[in-house]
Amino acid sequence: MADTKSGRYSSNAISPLVQSPENLECKNFQDYLRTRQTPESLEKLYNHPPICLAVFRELPEIARQFVIRILFVDQPVPQAVVSSWGAQRIAKEQEEATNCLTALNVWRVTAIPGGLSAWELSPTFKKSVRQVLLGGGKPWAMSSTTEKDSKPRDIAFLDSYAMSRWRCVLHYMVGTGGRNGGPDTDAISPDAVRILLHANLMKRDERDHHTITITRQGFQFLLLDTRAQVWHFMLQYLETCEERGISLPECLSMLFQLSFSTLGRDYSSVGMNSQMLTFLQHLREFGLVFQRRRKENRFYPTRLALNVTNKNGAEASTTADEERMQERGYIVVETNYRVYAYTDSPLQVAVLGLFTELLYRFPNLVVGVLTRDSVRQALRGGITAEQIVSYLEQYAHPNMKLVESAIQSKSCLPPTVVDQIKLWELERNRFTYTEGVVYNHFLSQNDFVTLRDYAQSIHMLVWQNERTRTMVVQKNGHDDVKRYWKKYSKSGG
Secondary structure (H helix, E strand, C coil): CCCHHHHCCEEEEECCCCCCCCCCCCCCHHHHHHHHCCHHHHHHHCCCHHHHHHHHHHCCHHHHHHHHHHCCCCCCEEHHHHHCCCCHHHHHHHHHHHHHHHHCCCEEEEEECCCEEEEEECHHHHHHHHHHHHCCCCCCCCEECCCCCCCCCCHHHHHHHHHHHHHHHHHHHHCCCCCCCCCCCCCCCHHHHHHHHHCCCEEECCCCCCCEEECHHHHHHHCCCHHHHHHHHHHHHHHCHHHHCCCHHHHHHHHHHHHCCCCCCCEECCCCCHHHHHHHHHHHHHCCEECCCCCCCEEEECHHHHHCCCCCHHHHCCCCCHHHHHHCCCEEECCCCEEEECCCCHHHHHHHCCCCEEEEEECCEEEEECCHHHHHHHHHCCCCHHHHHHHHHHCECHHHHHHHHHHCCCCCCCHHHHHHHHHHHHHHCCCCCCCEEEEECCCCHHHHHHHHHHHHHCCCEEEEECCCCEEEEEHHHHHHHHHHHHHHHHCCC
16 A cells, blocks of 8 residues: 555546636625625724715625614624524524625624623624714715705706716627727727626737727627616726726725715715726716716716616616616517517617627618527627517516517516527537546556545535546535545555
8 A cells, every 4th residue: 555645546637628608707796705705804894984875785684683683782692592583494594694794804703701602793884884883083075065966957857868878898799899999989998898898798819909899798798778877987996996097995995985975966076096986987987976077176077977886777767767667668579589679779789789680771770580590600709698688578578578468478578599509508508517526547457436425425526437437526525525535545445
């Protein structure tokens, strides 16, 4: 058994022969803080009360109850006491709330006399939340204007302005604006282009670096709803803050102040530093705020800013403008795979053309058809069947939804169309891609069987061939299998 440690097996990290397409990863606010921020940087963020208020608002309901109950308690609270606050039937939800608070560094474990473990709120987070609830501290960067606007802007104007500015970015992505001079669009700034490139929503052509084309993730981005698009775009912007010489905590704080503002009310930028004034101009370009002139001290937050960090933004808008309502219901899908879109928007036509074959185009109507080739082309671009179906349902004509309620169907689309789109996707998804580690060169059959059975018992075995004594385990289970093998080898088999 002396040579077993070095010769029984060899393990090498392997990757799939064919790489699966990279999908767009849309993080919510909690995921962003967990994956992109260290405990030290979270403490810096928690120095800003608006950020703490946003974190508190996004917490699960049980987690919010925990925070409120110990917010004004000056000593650590035993974990057993916190656990007793919930009934046994919600033990799972209580554990999820505890893990969430720990991951966000809202509270931490500490010891109390007697050796018991206790929970203690982060002093920085506690101080900031108290300021939000009770007042005090430094004034927020945004402040209400003292002078009345001689030409006030109403909500309808702000909604129209915000969507027109945001469409400039989308038009640029599909090539109907900015680059090619499409109608009703303006060129976007180099800053916006830099964010699109950084987010891998667009890429430079390998043969012509002056040409920028849309990527797989860009196709998926276009199928998201507006609130999700803006939030993902702003997350990518925040990742480039340090390169621009702008403070990330101040930008996040400003963004959340805008989300807490009142739609249709004007605010003053007096007192903002140069970094925040630059940030304000970028928000102006993206349609999150309206400002008549760059140097004017008055600005209006738009609906995009109010909903960008609100996961229930669509439900929170009680006065959606007529334009948005029309956009949400303009597509009719028939059982013969014909698609009728009652629109004259170049952007909507371009998005529809991503997965349909366009046949006719009239002043206010576009006719297309869902074909195997058009859907497979979209699938090759990274769009999933679920996204295509979701997009058609989201923008289905109101008459289609009446049919849905009449036949008591889960989807307003014809079932044959939905099934066929998914079948076309299944034609491509015949392989499951799993990143793993290969084990081979076992000296005996018994060694192979022992290690294989262990990997199978912990559900990490991907593939095995007993004749060649080769097996593959998942990459995240490699360390456990390796430790087991070392222990097995030291014990002499």
